[in-house]
Amino acid sequence: MNKRWLAWLVATVVAIILPLVFKQSFALSLFCQMGINIIFALSYNMLLGQTGLLSFGHAVYFGLGAFFSIHALNMISAGTLGLPVSLLPLIGGLTGLAFGVLFGYVSTKRSGTPFSMISLGIGELVAACSLMFTAFFGGEQGISGNRVAGAKTLGISFGPQIEVYYLIAIWAILCAALMYALTKTPLGRMANAVRDNAERAQFVGYNPQFVRYFILILASGFAGVAGGLSAINYEIVTVENVNTTTSGSVLLMTFIGGVGSFYGPIIGAILVTFLQVALSGYTKAWLLYFGLFFLIMVMYAPGGLASLIELHRPAWKASLTRKLAPSYALAAIAGLIALAGLIGLVEIIYNIKTAAGSGSEMSLLGIKFDAANTMPWVTCSVLLIGGLLLLRAVAPRVRSSWDHITLALRTKGAT
C-alpha cells in the first residue's frame, strides 16, 4: 500500500522536475508528447490488458476528441465559447465518451476476433468520413488553431511550451490516477473476470456485454482527453490523428510496454515516443529498426517490458541479480556486435537506395567509408553473423544462471 503511494509520489516529482533538468526545447516537446501518449496508451490498455479487447480503432476516440477540441479552441479564440484553454481536454473527453457510447454499442456486442474486426471497420469508416467532410476535418491540411486564446487565468497564456508541459503533466497524472482507481472498482474487477472467462461472468450475474461496453466508453473518454491535449500541444489536428496509423501506434506502445500490469503502457509510451522522435532524427531507416524491435519483443517477451521487470523482481528482492550479471554482460556484448553489423548493413542499403544522387560516400558513427566498396559489406556481415552465433553460444549460460536463481529462490521459499 505504502509502496504504491510512493510510486505515485515519485512519478509526480519526476514530472515536476523533468523540464528543470532537461531545458532544451527538443526535450520539452518530447516530454509533452510522452505525456499525451501515456494517457492514450493507458486508456488503450483498459481495453487490451484489463478487458481482453484488441482494438484496431482506438484512434477514432483520440482523433475525434482532438478535432472537437481544436474547433472548441477556435471558438474560444473567436470569443464564442467562454472556456479556459486548460479545460479543453474535457471537451475531448466528453467527445470520446459520446462516440464511445455510439460506436461501442456496436463493437462491444462481441469479444475476441469479431470485436477486433468491428473496431477496424469503425476505424476505416471514421477515416473515410474524415476525408469526405472537409469542412469539419479540414481535408489534407487539417484544422489548426491558436492555443493562446481566451482570458488568461493566473497569468498563464499557454504561449510558452513549458506551460503546456505542466498542463499535460497535470492531466496525465490525474487521468492515470483515475484509470488506476478504476481497476479497483467492481466494474474494473469484473472487466478482468470477463477477460478471463466471459461465460462464467454471466453465471455470477453479470452481462459481459455491458461490462465491455462500459469499459470501452470510459476508455474512449480518456483517449479523448489525450486527443484534446494533443490539439493544444500541436495546435493542429489532421486526419492522421483518427486513422489506422495512430491506432496501430498506440497498440505498439501498449504491447511493447506490457499489457499485464498497470504501469506497462506508461513505460511503452515513454520508450516508443522517445524512439519515434530520437531515431527518426538520426536515421531514415528508423521504421525498420522499430519494426524489428517490435518483432523481437513479440517473439521473446510477449508480456512486454513490464513482464521482464516482473520476471526479475523476485531475484532482485532476494539480491540474487548479481549472479545474472556475468551471463547478461556476455549476452549484451554479443547482442551489440550483431546490432552493429545489422545497423551497418541497413544504413549502407539505405544510403545506396535513397541517397543515390549524393554519391556512395557515407559515414557511420564517425567512420567514413564508401558504400560501393565490398569491404564495408563484408565487415558488417561478419559482425552480424558472428554476433548472432555468439548470442546462440551465450544463451545456455543465461539459461543456466536462471536455473540457479530459480533453485535458490525455491529453497528460500521452502525454508
Added chain:
Amino acid sequence: MSTDLALSLNEVRKKFGQTAIINGVNLDIRKGERHAVIGPNGAGKSTLFNLISGRFPVSSGSIKLHGEEITQLPTYHINRRGLSRSFQVTNIFAKLSVYENIRCAVLWSQGYKYSFWHRVSKLKEVHARSEEILDSINLDHRRDTLAGLLSYAEQRALEIGVTIAGGANVILLDEPTAGMSHSETDLAVALIRKVSEGKTLVMVEHDMGVVFNLADRISVLVYGEVIATGKPEEIRANPRVQEAYLGTTAHA
C-alpha cells in the same frame, strides 16, 4: 401449490438440428430438497442443466423458478433471480486469485453491479461474505494463489465456492465429484452437504455412492426423458430403472 416448488419443468424439449436431445421432460424440484439427476452417458443430463440455467435456449416447453417463468431469460437474469450453477469442466477465472474469484461472484448479489465509484477493497460486507465462502470451501490458505494454479480438487472446490457465493437459493451442480479420488470425494460430499444447507440442490452425478448418500429424491433421465422420480429406495426398486440404468452400470 406451485409456490413450494423451487423449479418446475413442463414438457421441456431441446433439439440440435434434427436430433432431439431432451424429449419432453417434466420435473418438479421441491424447495429445500437435494435432488439428483442420474442416467447413462448421453442421456442429456448436462443439456438439461444448460437449458435450466439459460445457457442454451429451449426448443419448446416451460421452466419456472419459484413459480415464475424463466424460459427465455438470459443466463445473468436467471442468476440474479437466485439460480446458480457449477460446471462439469471447471469454469473459473483462471488468472484471478482464489479470493478474487469469490469476490467477483459476490459483487452482484451485494448490489454493486457495474459500479465504477466504489472501491472494492472498502466494501466490508463483500469482504465478509467472501471470507465466509473462502472459509466454507476450505481454501483460505490458498487465497492469493491464481485459480489456474490450484490442484484439480481445489479447483472443483473453488467452482462450488463461486457457484454459491452469490447466495442463490437454487443450486445446480454438474458432476461435482467427477475425476476425484475416494478421499477427495468424501470431502466434496461433506462440502456439498454443508453449503446446500437450507437451499435447494439439483445435481448431476455419476458416483452412485454420492447420489444415494446425498439425495432426498432422484430422477432418472434416459434418452432425454425422465423415466422415474422418487426416493432413493423407490428408485433402487424400480424395475424400469434397473433395466435401463442400474442393471448395467451398478456392477461396473
